[in-house]
Amino acid sequence: MPYQYDKSRKTKVAVVQMTCTAEKEPNVVKALARIAEAAAKGANVVCLQELFAGHYFCQSEDHARFAEAEPIPGPTSERLSAAAKRHGVVVVGSLFEKRAAGIYHNTAVVFDADGQQIGLYRKMHIPDDPLYYEKFYFTPGDLGFRSFDTQFGKTGVCVCWDQWYPEAARLTALAGAEILFYPTAIGWLPDEKAEFGASQHSAWETMMRSHAIANGVFVAAPNRVGREGKLEFWGGSFICDPNGNLLAKASHDKEEIVLAECDLGLVDVVRTHWPFLRDRRIDAYGDLTKRYLE
Numbered sequence: 001m002p003y004q005y006d007k008s009r010k011t012k013v014a015v016v017q018m019t020c021t022a023e024k025e026p027n028v029v030k031a032l033a034r035i036a037e038a039a040a041k042g043a044n045v046v047c048l049q050e051l052f053a054g055h056y057f058c059q060s061e062d063h064a065r066f067a068e069a070e071p072i073p074g075p076t077s078e079r080l081s082a083a084a085k086r087h088g089v090v091v092v093g094s095l096f097e098k099r100a101a102g103i104y105h106n107t108a109v110v111f112d113a114d115g116q117q118i119g120l121y122r123k124m125h126i127p128d129d130p131l132y133y134e135k136f137y138f139t140p141g142d143l144g145f146r147s148f149d150t151q152f153g154k155t156g157v158c159v160c161w162d163q164w165y166p167e168a169a170r171l172t173a174l175a176g177a178e179i180l181f182y183p184t185a186i187g188w189l190p191d192e193k194a195e196f197g198a199s200q201h202s203a204w205e206t207m208m209r210s211h212a213i214a215n216g217v218f219v220a221a222p223n224r225v226g227r228e229g230k231l232e233f234w235g236g237s238f239i240c241d242p243n244g245n246l247l248a249k250a251s252h253d254k255e256e257i258v259l260a261e262c263d264l265g266l267v268d269v270v271r272t273h274w275p276f277l278r279d280r281r282i283d284a285y286g287d288l289t290k291r292y293l294e
Contacts, residue, residue: 015239046091049094053096054068104138108121149176155179156173157172163221185233212243218242219240223237
């Protein structure tokens, strides 16, 4: 007899892929409009891209940029909260957080459909690569990997560079997440795109789809699009199911809202048919807390 599961636990997920300007206000206004548009199309949960309120400023090390950070709650987060309440949707937004003098984070905030702030995730893995000088700006997160129980399912959030780490996805899933969001800002370097561009994008998407499979969760990744400074952001935002199947995917060069219906009952179905969590040898994984095994 086929496995019977609760087919009533369906939620519609939207991820917003958009271009950004250097000035904050037009980006915030656009993001709020996209939240409204996604809600009008039936979305229950809307996730914005990483640091959506401005250009990706980490292409250089500039002390003046710290003035752009905000506390949470703060002006931009309060506008996201109001949008969540107005449209009755869960909103995930990625912000440059000023926590205290000299302590700044790359932070995702989660608002439930009534506008209440129910979650905060501070980016744990901070890159330092050409044109991605994030260690200059961001203190590593100290809240751990978390799940937030919203009106439309249990959501977990990691941010961009976190997406390359299976440990982050696993711990977020173990915390209860059914949908794992990855707000992202990733693109091609001009002198690398021709030779490595397709491979880089494929690796990015494949990595997150593998997290969906290994943990039996839905994965949704909004990425920005367009050229900013020396980076060409590659878009390609997508949503996939717990088997890693693509449910919806955006282009590489246009602003889009990507929508997909996620049947949360499938989480239990997949996890009982591919029981990776059951068969984990937690007694044998202690060495994962070591930097390297000599």
